[in-house]
């Protein structure tokens with residue numbers, strides 16, 4: 001991206017997971033990791049968990065393409081809350097005239113639907129459970145894996161929604177050692193591309209509380225793909241219904257996984273916070 005003097009952006013969030021959104025349609029070049037970090041910086045930049053770019057799609061049935069960079073500058077292949085915000089941005093701009101439309105993402109196409117009042121549903125596609133697809137190094141696919149961690153052993157489910165997730169069930173998310181276990185699991189060699197680590201507490205047959213220590217961003221107020229992964233992992237363990245409400249610190253998402261190998265559909269809020277210009281060069 002050329003170091004022009006200013007960069008226009010939209011600031012948005014989905015259930016508190018916040019984003020800087022750049023419109024790169026028309027072939028403007030994507031930011032590098034350094035600019036992504038600068039935009040995400042909550043002191044020297046705008047501040048966000050992830051940077052989202054909106055770009056032209058090569059697929060005629062997709063309205064646009066989005067890409068994702070974590071706050072640490074690393075690229076990500078899926079972002080559920082971000083997909084909803086991209087959908088809302090395209091509706092506001094009048095690009096999405098129909099309430100249902102397809103978007104292309106690094107993890108493949110997703111289907112968006114405007115539900116009204118800023119709420120959007122995203123068909124995230126089916127979960128990927130084979131270890132190689134997560135990726136997670138394991139002898140065979142299992143509903144639950146165990147690894148030595150933090151002086152003990154941790155049990156978790158491993159699911160990809162296009163990005164890797166580990167889901168740990170805990171008795172009380174408020175007391176969960178998120179800041180310790182999250183980075184410890186991310187550092188394990190069995191997750192060669194890192195992992196987003198979810199801590200889930202079952203409240204009712206159709207309701208969980210969830211905190212997520214995200215890859216490349218740390219603990220966020222919400223993680224859409226993490227909510228999908230948590231429902232899949234807990235349904236597989238017989239701990240949750242296939243239609244469930246996921247209470248995250250920043251808001252509640254509604255997740256439906258109607259059958260094994262079926263798409264996971266996530267519904268939740270979006271919000272525009274402000275529009276702005278980031279000065280890329282200091283005046284003399």
Ligand SMILES: N[C@H](CCC[C@H](N)C(=O)O)C(=O)O
Pocket residue numbers: 017049050068070075076077078079080081082163164196214215216217220222223224225226
């Ligand atoms: N940290 C994630 C990307 C953002 C996912 C999250 N914000 C969501 O809403 O799904 C990763 O590196 O895979």
